[in-house]
Amino acid sequence: MDRRTGSTGDAAAAKPAAANLPVTVREIRAGDAAAALRVCIAAWEKGPGGLLPASARAPMADGAPIAAILRDAPERMLVADVGGHVLGVVASESGDEQLTDLWVEPRAWGRGLGSQLLTAFEQAAAARGCKRVTLETLIGNDRAVAFFRRRGYRLVERFTTRDRDLHMMIEKLRLEKRLA
Numbered sequence: 344m345d346r347r348t349g350s351t352g353d354a355a356a357a358k359p360a361a362a363n364l365p366v367t368v369r370e371i372r373a374g375d376a377a378a379a380l381r382v383c384i385a386a387w388e389k390g391p392g393g394l395l396p397a398s399a400r401a402p403m404a405d406g407a408p409i410a411a412i413l414r415d416a417p418e419r420m421l422v423a424d425v426g427g428h429v430l431g432v433v434a435s436e437s438g439d440e441q442l443t444d445l446w447v448e449p450r451a452w453g454r455g456l457g458s459q460l461l462t463a464f465e466q467a468a469a470a471r472g473c474k475r476v477t478l479e480t481l482i483g484n485d486r487a488v489a490f491f492r493r494r495g496y497r498l499v500e501r502f503t504t505r506d507r508d509l510h511m512m513i514e515k516l517r518l519e520k521r522l523a
């Protein structure tokens with residue numbers, strides 16, 4: 344696999360499914376790993392990755408976080424399955440209140456997949472006793488910040504940190520939503 348693009352050469356699998364197919368949000372399975380990785384990398388490049396130098400590697404580019412979740416705690420990652428194609432991913436890599444990943448295949452943006460994944464994540468977090476959901480994103484990722492704000496998230500902090508995945512200093516926002 345190309346570590347930078349996540350491409351496996353499986354172009355057919357990368358095509359978003361037709362818009363009218365039903366969406367199922369479900370736990371990730373072993374056979375989903377390559378498709379989930381493609382979604383993460385495509386959404387990174389179209390979204391927050393576009394705010395960083397071209398040399399900045401996508402956080403999941405080597406697939407290690409997905410492999411770890413599949414091995415240790417698949418319930419921490421949900422996928423949006425549209426007609427058998429994985430087109431979105433949401434996860435708490437830490438298994439707690441932190442939403443660490445929300446990625447939708449860019450050609451499927453605006454079809455409600457992100458909203459369905461976020462709702463499913465919040466319901467799962469509430470079911471395991473979390474009182475809130477928190478997340479971090481890059482300053483400048485305005486479309487995603489607006490998306491979260493419209494879904495009840497508020498800004499709690501701006502901070503600068505050395506990102507452990509990107510290996511560079513970046514400015515971030517922390518948002519949170521209290522669960523009912």
Ligand SMILES: CC(C)(COP(=O)(O)OP(=O)(O)OC[C@H]1O[C@@H](n2cnc3c(N)ncnc32)[C@H](O)[C@@H]1OP(=O)(O)O)[C@@H](O)C(=O)NCCC(=O)NCCS
Pocket residue numbers: 386387389390391443444445446447448451452453454455456457458459479480484486487489490493
């Ligand atoms: C943020 C993200 C998950 C939203 O996913 P999505 O499937 O497009 O979400 P939905 O279709 O449920 O809602 C999209 C909203 O953005 C709006 N929107 C604005 N520009 C858009 C665009 N170019 N394409 C699609 N939707 C767009 C839609 O109208 C909709 O508005 P609403 O909030 O008033 O309902 C997706 O854009 C993404 O993967 N972004 C890159 C990764 C990222 O930044 N993740 C979050 C931080 S970790």
